[in-house]
Amino acid sequence: MRRPLDLHIESTRVSRLVRVEVHALVIIAGALILLLASLYGGSEPVNGRVPGPSPFTALGLIGLSLACLLTLRGGAAANAAAACLSALAMVVMAWLAVAPTDPMTIWRAPPPPACVSQFAGATAMLLIAIRPKVSGVIGLMAAFGLAYPVFRLCLLPFSLGVSNEILGRLQATPISSAVLVAWCILVCILLHPRLPFGAVFLESSLRGRLLRRGLPVVSLVPILAAAAGFMTPRVFPGHGDQLVAIAASVAALVSAAGFWRLARLVDTWQSEAIEDAARLSRANEALQRFANTAAHDLKAPMRHVLVYSELLADALERGDVEAAKRFSTRIGESAVDLPRQVTAMLAFARSSFKSVNRTDCYLSELVRSAAAMQEADIKAASAKIILDNDAYLKCDSSLIATVLQNLMANSVKYRSGATPVIHIDVLREPLGWRVSVEDNGPGFESGFAQIAFDPLTRGRPETSTGTGMGLVTCRTIVEAHGGSIRIVPAAGARVEFTLPFELPAERSSAPAAFRARPPFGETLAR
Amino acid sequence: MLRSVLIVDDNPRCLELMSLAISLTGLADVRSEESAVAAIDHVRNDPPDLMLLDVKMPELDGFDVMRTLRGEGSLLPIVVCSGSSLEADIRRAYAEGCNGYVEKPSSLDGYRSLATKLCDYWGVNEIPGQV
Numbered sequence: 001m002r003r004p005l006d007l008h009i010e011s012t013r014v015s016r017l018v019r020v021e022v023h024a025l026v027i028i029a030g031a032l033i034l035l036l037a038s039l040y041g042g043s044e045p046v047n048g049r050v051p052g053p054s055p056f057t058a059l060g061l062i063g064l065s066l067a068c069l070l071t072l073r074g075g076a077a078a079n080a081a082a083a084c085l086s087a088l089a090m091v092v093m094a095w096l097a098v099a100p101t102d103p104m105t106i107w108r109a110p111p112p113p114a115c116v117s118q119f120a121g122a123t124a125m126l127l128i129a130i131r132p133k134v135s136g137v138i139g140l141m142a143a144f145g146l147a148y149p150v151f152r153l154c155l156l157p158f159s160l161g162v163s164n165e166i167l168g169r170l171q172a173t174p175i176s177s178a179v180l181v182a183w184c185i186l187v188c189i190l191l192h193p194r195l196p197f198g199a200v201f202l203e204s205s206l207r208g209r210l211l212r213r214g215l216p217v218v219s220l221v222p223i224l225a226a227a228a229g230f231m232t233p234r235v236f237p238g239h240g241d242q243l244v245a246i247a248a249s250v251a252a253l254v255s256a257a258g259f260w261r262l263a264r265l266v267d268t269w270q271s272e273a274i275e276d277a278a279r280l281s282r283a284n285e286a287l288q289r290f291a292n293t294a295a296h297d298l299k300a301p302m303r304h305v306l307v308y309s310e311l312l313a314d315a316l317e318r319g320d321v322e323a324a325k326r327f328s329t330r331i332g333e334s335a336v337d338l339p340r341q342v343t344a345m346l347a348f349a350r351s352s353f354k355s356v357n358r359t360d361c362y363l364s365e366l367v368r369s370a371a372a373m374q375e376a377d378i379k380a381a382s383a384k385i386i387l388d389n390d391a392y393l394k395c396d397s398s399l400i401a402t403v404l405q406n407l408m409a410n411s412v413k414y415r416s417g418a419t420p421v422i423h424i425d426v427l428r429e430p431l432g433w434r435v436s437v438e439d440n441g442p443g444f445e446s447g448f449a450q451i452a453f454d455p456l457t458r459g460r461p462e463t464s465t466g467t468g469m470g471l472v473t474c475r476t477i478v479e480a481h482g483g484s485i486r487i488v489p490a491a492g493a494r495v496e497f498t499l500p501f502e503l504p505a506e507r508s509s510a511p512a513a514f515r516a517r518p519p520f521g522e523t524l525a526r
Numbered sequence: 527m528l529r530s531v532l533i534v535d536d537n538p539r540c541l542e543l544m545s546l547a548i549s550l551t552g553l554a555d556v557r558s559e560e561s562a563v564a565a566i567d568h569v570r571n572d573p574p575d576l577m578l579l580d581v582k583m584p585e586l587d588g589f590d591v592m593r594t595l596r597g598e599g600s601l602l603p604i605v606v607c608s609g610s611s612l613e614a615d616i617r618r619a620y621a622e623g624c625n626g627y628v629e630k631p632s633s634l635d636g637y638r639s640l641a642t643k644l645c646d647y648w649g650v651n652e653i654p655g656q657v
Contacts, residue, residue, distance in 0.1 A: 296609045299609050300630075303632040310634035311546070
């Protein structure tokens with residue numbers, strides 16, 4: 001089984017700009033700016049509200065992004081280094097969150113909620129480095145870490161101009177720090193290729209490609225928001241910074257959600273396109289089979305008629321009446337084949353190219369109409385048709401009747417000395433119906449089951465008047481219904497086919513509606 | 527020298543026409559088999575000098591016959607005589623070890639000239655080669 005990391009390594013074709021590494025590097029650059037700002041920006045509150053960013057936050061972000069880069073690099077040493085960095089970040093953040101004395105006297109610390117966020121992020125990164133299998137725990141830790149920065153951004157509209165001790169404490173982290181922390185946890189942890197969520201971004205589907213292309217665009221918005229949030233109070237004193245940051249953050253969230261939705265839509269469209277292509281390819285195969293079969297089956301009798309008629313002319317010229325009689329008989333025999341072949345080919349063509357139009361119908365009705373189509377042969381052979389169970393099916397009634405007709409025709413055609421008795425039964429299975437047709441004839445020869453459904457295959461060529469198209473027509477119809485058909489070892493000839501409750505193209509998740517099976521006697525009496 | 531030919535085809539009329547055409551060239555020993563299994567047995571017990579083999583047959587087909595015989599080390603010259611002129615079939619036939627591939631003729635002259643060509647070719651070359 002391929003690990004998500006391998007997937008990531010395989011995605012080297014992906015443009016460098018859209019890889020997680022690049023985001024980690026951008027976050028490191030942003031954190032370095034934060035670090036410089038915290039060191040040289042002064043500690044006085046701006047507009048009496050927000051203190052500047054903390055150097056610890058910036059260092060924590062750099063540590064997490066570096067750990068992310070190391071885990072992406074892979075290998076035991078890089079993993080160990082990433083684990084050490086994460087563990088160090090955990091220890092520092094835990095100490096800052098619970099420190100009894102105010103470390104601001106030494107070096108301004110981030111407020112406790114931001115420390116908890118980064119602690120959760122560092123824990124998730126440690127788990128990614130040492131045990132990525134626990135993706136559920138990692139996801140929970142990341143979500144926990146995301147909660148405060150996101151809350152900080154969402155809180156902004158309610159805190160404008162409000163002076164409150166609790167709000168003041170909650171909004172103690174600058175917007176620039178909150179956005180970068182949120183972005184680091186989102187990209188470096190949640191989208192990490194070792195996690196299943198990140199693997200979606202690296203898959204080669206249209207969804208993966210769209211997300212990869214879209215991610216840098218979306219990522220620019222919060223980075224710009226962070227810059228705006230950081231710069232505006234210095235350039236325009238007042239609440240402009242908050243409004244700019246809110247607008248940018250909301251835009252980022254909306255565009256991210258939009259991208260995600262679009263990616264899901266694209267995924268659906270791609271699946272549909274793939275299904276359409278598969279259907280087209282099946283139709284093409286059927287066409288190819290049809291063309292080959294038509295060429296072979298129609299050419300042979302034509303060829304024989306032509307050659308025997310030349311032989312007949314020769315014989316007549318020589319005055320050889322016996323030979324002439326023989327050749328004219330052969331011409332008749334060859335010509336007899338033609339209409340039968342053409343009829344079989346037309347039936348096959350109809351079944352191959354007709355789209356499946358499913359309606360609700362009873363199996364007994366289908367058996368009745370199939371028997372009516374085959375009436376002459378059934379009467380001539382005094383064959384008995386016994387329907388062991390009835391069911392209310394959802395299928396193309398004319399096509400499935402053709403399947404039953406072909407199977408009945410085979411039973412009559414390849415009968416042994418005894419009167420043909422054909423049992424038709426149906427069984428409801430978890431995914432669909434299984435219909436079986438079994439007779440008391442000699443059965444299929446060994447080895448025939450593998451080739452029975454190929455064109456031109458005749459069960460018993462020495463006795464057969466078959467065209468070799470019956471079973472292949474059945475297969476085409478059953479496959480168009482999304483089912484399969486096979487020969488089952490039994491005393492006589494037994495063919496089973498399945499009819500799934502839903503066509504492959506139907507994507508509805510609703511269970512197929514079925515009416516209760518009516519009593520057998522009642523359905524026959526209808 | 528070509529003394530005996532085995533014709534393998536599941537269609538009795540094809541068999542008759544081909545036998546007739548080859549008999550007309552003066553070759554006395556023309557044998558026929560209607561199934562692949564019988565043809566393999568025939569070659570094992572009494573190998574002919576040349577085999578004319580149809581491809582599309584029920585159960586085992588002509589490709590199976592060639593695979594079996596070539597697998598057993600048989601050097602019997604085999605000419606595939608098929609109704610199909612698809613390139614894929616021709617390639618596959620050569621891959622399975624046939625010495626020649628001809629499409630079934632659709633006229634009496636076609637049958638005659640095919641029979642004559644076959645007899646001429648294998649009549650002068652005792653070592654099997656490509657047609």
